[in-house]
Every structure is written in structure tokens, then in C-alpha cells.
Amino acid sequence: MKGLILAAGRGSRLLPISATRAKHAVPVAGVPIIARAVQSLRDAGVQDIGIVTSPSSETDLRDATQDSGHLTFIRQNEALGTGHAVLAAHAFLENEPTLLYLGDNLFEDSLSPLLLALRDAEAAIGVKAVPNPQAYGVAVVQHGRLQRLVEKPRKPESNLAACGVFAFRPSLLAHVADLAPSDRGEIEFPQALTRLMAAGGTVRAVEFSGFWSDAGTPDDLLSANTHFLAQQRPRVDGRAERSVLSGNVVIEAGALVEDSVITGPVWIGPHALVRGATLGPFVSIGAHARVDAARLHGALVDEFARILHPSRPLSRVLIGRHALVTAPSESGLQLVMGDRSVVRI
Incomplete structure (x- = not known):
């Protein structure tokens, strides 16, 4: 099992804090966001972890994870989307199952259930009930299986947000490689799940009940800081x-x-x-x-x-x-x- 953290994003919603360093290196309750991501993967039993960086973020991320043990850093030279970042790590993944973590997320729950979900599925996605699903990618789930993903719908079909963590078998990479750029001009990893389901594959949805934040805005960062301070x-x-x-x-x-x-x-x-x-x-x-x-x-x-x-x-x-x-x-x-x-x- 491989772990892959995507941390090449610019973090525009966190400006000006992210203007001079990667947002993933910003500390929450004294621990950089990226170091918390690494620990979440290690706690789930995943030890071989790669981090996808941009040319401008790699130094910050290396500094922020210097106490996190061995890590493999993978360069995404152009910001062409989450799917493109996964493909940049193709050699590192070595045709093994992968636990994929979008690096600005913070979780209280264990990620282990995502790995268990791969026993009878080609992929799994973490979801979380939220009061404002229209602000997120919304997961429509039936009997524990993902039916579809809808990005920031005006009238959400469910209150389940896709919360930035996935597990998948190596076969999913073929669907990622076949993706065309979205309207934003990026290769969007979640669209590969849609292609997989259209081809008859199964995507399990794992619902988290504990604290979750994507730490994308100053208010999110302060809320996460409050939560993790209370846990120390x-x-x-x-x-x-x-x-x-x-x-x-x-x-x-x-x-x-x-x-x-x-x-x-x-x-x-x-x-x-x-x-x-x-x-x-x-x-x-x-x-x-x-x-x-x-x-x-x-x-x-x-x-x-x-x-x-x-x-x-x-x-x-x-x-x-x-x-x-x-x-x-x-x-x-x-x-x-x-x-x-x-x-x-």
C-alpha cells in the first residue's frame, strides 16, 4: 500500500498567509498541516508515502516534514490539476493500491476504513455530512456505494461532502490517464471515479463522523487550530x-x-x-x-x-x-x- 499526498496547490483562498510559503506548511496548534497529513497516513498503517510538490513549495514542505520520517518528494512542474498530480507520481505508486490524501485536509477520524473498503471495490471515497454542502463537491450515496459526484450544486441532492481522501486500486490510473481537461483546464481526479462507475466499477463511500476541515480559508484555519489545541x-x-x-x-x-x-x-x-x-x-x-x-x-x-x-x-x-x-x-x-x-x- 502506498500513500500519496497532493501538496502542490497554490492556496489562493489562504492569501496573504500563503503568499510566501506553501499553505500546507502553515502550522495548526503548532504542527504543520502537511505533517498532520503524514501522521494520518502512518496511523492508518501506510508507511511508504510520497508528497507531490510544486517547484516553489518543495523546500517549505521538506522543512515542515523534517521530523516525519522518510518521505518521497515528487515534482509536479505545472499546476494542471489533481489528476495530473497523481499521474506525476505514477512511477512511485509502482502498481500498488494507494491511499490518496489532498494535503490541505485535516481529519480526526482514522483513515483505515478506506483501506478496508477496497476489499470489495475498485476505489473508495471519504465523505462527511456538512450543513452547507453547496460549498463542496457533493457525494450522492446509496447503500454505501457512490452513485455520482456533483461539484458545488445549487440544490444539493445530499448533505455529504467529498472530503479530500480516497483509496484506489491500480486499475483506476488508466481512467485518470484518459481524462480530458475540465472547464478549468485541469485534470480532475474525482472525474476518474465517474468513469470507473460508468464502466461498471464499484466506489465505496466511507462516512466520517469526527472533525474535518479543508483548512482552505483563514476561518477554517482558526477553527482547526481551536480543535487541535483542545486535543493536546x-x-x-x-x-x-x-x-x-x-x-x-x-x-x-x-x-x-x-x-x-x-x-x-x-x-x-x-x-x-x-x-x-x-x-x-x-x-x-x-x-x-x-x-x-x-x-x-x-x-x-x-x-x-x-x-x-x-x-x-x-x-x-x-x-x-x-x-x-x-x-x-x-x-x-x-x-x-x-x-x-x-x-x-
């Missing part, structure tokens, strides 16, 4: 001085917390510095970040960011690497906004 186990490997810690708090090695009130779930990354702050719940502070005299709730602060004496509390905020948030100067409010940034003041 309290641990203090750094230092906390003259501070009050309550609930589920992790302080990584090299981090220093002084004169602060920390209400978990909170994760404070390696070598971060927190002084005179009130953090939590649901806050993650990246490695080497600095937080002085700030109040944060429901926040994801990335590595090397600085939050220095802001004049108001910060809630539901996503702050990227090396960003600076501080109080207005004597001349008033200052904004330095990059392309596609968001500010509400």
Missing part, C-alpha cells in the same frame, strides 16, 4: 515565572512566560517569549514569536511574529510569520498592507 496534553518544558497557568497549556522547550495569565488550551512554541500577557483560550504562539502586554483569544500567531503592546484585545486573529502588531504611534494608526491582506478596525 498539558506539558511545560519551557519556563513559566510569576505567571498563572490553568487548563490545557503546553510550553515548549526554550520558551519563556513571565508575569502572564495563560488559560488553556494554549500552545507556546519553542523559544517564544511571552511577557505581561493574557492568553487564551485557544491560542497558539509560534516558535521564536514575542508577545508583550497583549490580550489574545482564539488566535494563531506564527513563528517570529511580534505582538507588542497593542491598544486593544485581539480575538479571532491569524498573524503570519515575521508580522508586527503594535500600538499606534503618536502620529496615529499605521497600516502596511500587502496584497490580499485583511484588516477590520
